[in-house]
Amino acid sequence: MTDRDRPQRRGLPFRRRSKPKLRKDDITIVDTKAARKAVVATAVGNAMEWFDFGIYSYLAVTMGKVFFPQLSGSAQLVYTFATFAIAFLVRPFGGWFFGRLGDRLGRKKILTVTLTMMAVATLCIGLIPSYASIGATASVLLLVTRLVQGFSTGGEYSGAMTFIAESTPDKKRGFLSSGLEVGTLVGYIAGSGLVTLLGYLLGPDRMLAWGWRIPFLVAAPIGLIGLYLRNHLEETPAFEAMEQAQDGRHKGMPLRMLLAAHRKALLIGVVMVFFYNVVDYMVLSYMPSHLTAVLGYGETKGLLLILIVMFIMIPIVLAMGFFSDKVGNKRVIQGGLAGLMVFSLPAFYLIGSGQNGYVFLGLMLLAVFLACFQGTMPSLLPALFFTEVRYGALAITYNLSASLFGGTTPLVMAWLIGRTGNRLVPAYFLIGTAVIGLVVATVWLTETSGRALRGSAPAVEEKREIPEILEEPEEALWWREEQARIEEQGDRPHA
Template structure:
């Protein structure tokens, strides 16, 4: 390893990358957020023949169907991202998401055009799902490759601040509109407003992304080889299967908790527990505001104690406190309901502050975007996006309001076992396939004194090459 191989990351450029990527992510989750918070209203607009919990099941079925195409979108955009660059693909996915979100606000109601309205809603959700397949995995890859190793956890956690900001904006707008317009006004036309608002947010994110530079890791990989072909899909799956499997389990428990707390919970409070819509949304809104500094703190501490330890702590917390938290939420006491929601939110923050830096570090540079897109979207489609639907269906089937708590406990057991036994600590270390990335030149001499630690992934690369793969090295 030579001195010139080490990347010195400009801090301002890194922060700009975080802001631009997080804003696009905020727009994506603004859309997902408003759909979740408007689930009861959307059910009445597009599925008026149903009622109560059954109507909610149909609404969340439309929500979940977008996840069917997410793996295809991830495969399509992920492979392109490894060949053409991260920046170009992220611009395309954001544009698609903006147009699809705007189109939902333009769909006539069931009362106007009948079942065609439900079909159009479904088609718009499919476009959103396809674009999202390349968006989030690309955003994680872009930030991880644009930040110095010792600050990757903290800066990458900014991506999830964008997620929370999108949810907060969505829930805040829906709460305000519900208060001002009432139930009848929301059903008549008020539900459309949040979807119209999402379009200009997407345009701002699009502008910022167009003014970003390509990631240093991708550029270094491009310069290291004059002619490069991406690994065939079959080869990627057969050679990188271990990292793909570990990533799928990580995404599994991360998404179950994420969608449970941020997507399903508003409807659980309203449709299952009987809270007023405004009251339930306001509680979630306050919890998400509190989560923002906690997520950043988790990212900050992950750079010091390791992201693996933070994740283990969150899983143990869920294992012990999921059942008490849902008992508090179902108590009817405002203070206990808030305490239960906040308890779940803190453990979710353990994952939000660490996963954006851990997941990209599982893969080598030349397959990172594509492999992460496959891992994330297949797992999210099977387990994350279906969580609201499964919870609504199981509660309707069993008439047991504690089903979500038992689900979280089982999920945490699986996650804790896999993280403890199979996840390698990557905090503060170079990404697989890349030389170290530092914030200041004065760090370089110390790195050159310990080249084996700096290139910790080298033996793994040799093993993969022997198995038939060719991960790119920036050495």
């Protein structure tokens, strides 16, 4: 990128003033090609990350037989998903560790580290001997590698959301940021497609004997591709502006101060991530095993149905991101939550019918509402926080909620169905989740679509947009009153 192509922004003085002042040179002019490059490179890296993370869930039934052969039936599946869920326990620690580094050192550097860690850990899973070879040590090694995966993922997704949100113009943030979730879907599709293809070509016996290792072993070359792309990115304009404004003195905010000053945003973020992750992991991670272990579908058939659904979801996610720029991400999210409340039970009735067409229709109903969140969350969640704490605060919020509610969803569903024998338990779970999410989104969520990120001046695509922004500095710097309240809290003596 040449000097002429770099986003033009001088550092804003991030302090209160009696009257908002906005200069022409404060406004970022985003180079469209650079923004698209950032989206593509980050999304591709994210696809690599979620390919690595997703193949475990798609191989859950096989992994249970390899690493927990002493168990049988639903107990084996529960233990397999427990190993899946336990990686989420360390995600908040990874998020806080990498998030603080990302707020101090920059977004780009940390994203290369997290991707490398994930690729190495995934490769190691493919090299672990089976339980039949080394006994319980195999299960312990699997647990260790899952913990490394969880630690790296703690800094990955929140960092990717932060990077894209800070690299795109305000009026297109929703659409461009939805490309990150396209990367997630592509990663899941690649993982699901590879597992499905191997299952078809090798058959159950060879898949159990050695075929399950192949998806994990391809993690190394895939990780190298993602690493190359991320190394060729520029740092985000918002982070560079903050560094310039603070003369490079920003050292990050202690956890105690972060929790005190940004408590409301953190709580809103936890609830947003709560319902988002429950639906996400219900549809993309749990449903393949639900179709196989609960409904008696063939493993390959169940994966194939999910694979087709995810392909169809890609344009829907992009459409939801585009639509959020026009009507607001808050309204799109409210629509998705209301849809889940109404259609979750019908969807699971269709899925439980046993007829391929009805099963597919039920899965698509859930997928459409999930797409409402996938198309909006990558732009909404980073906008909850100010630039100086965005990576760290988002990492804590996202990973704490994902650990408590997202990664445990497959385990909880398998346990509840085993205890109650009721195949509609997932539908009731989704309805309850949607009710909580709709109340919080309606009452406390502030619309941020088309507006500057908290702590930053507006980011535009063309110079002709600048005069209109300068006419209304109060609206352009809409976050200043909130910042003033946070600063006042920080100035008060603490007990």
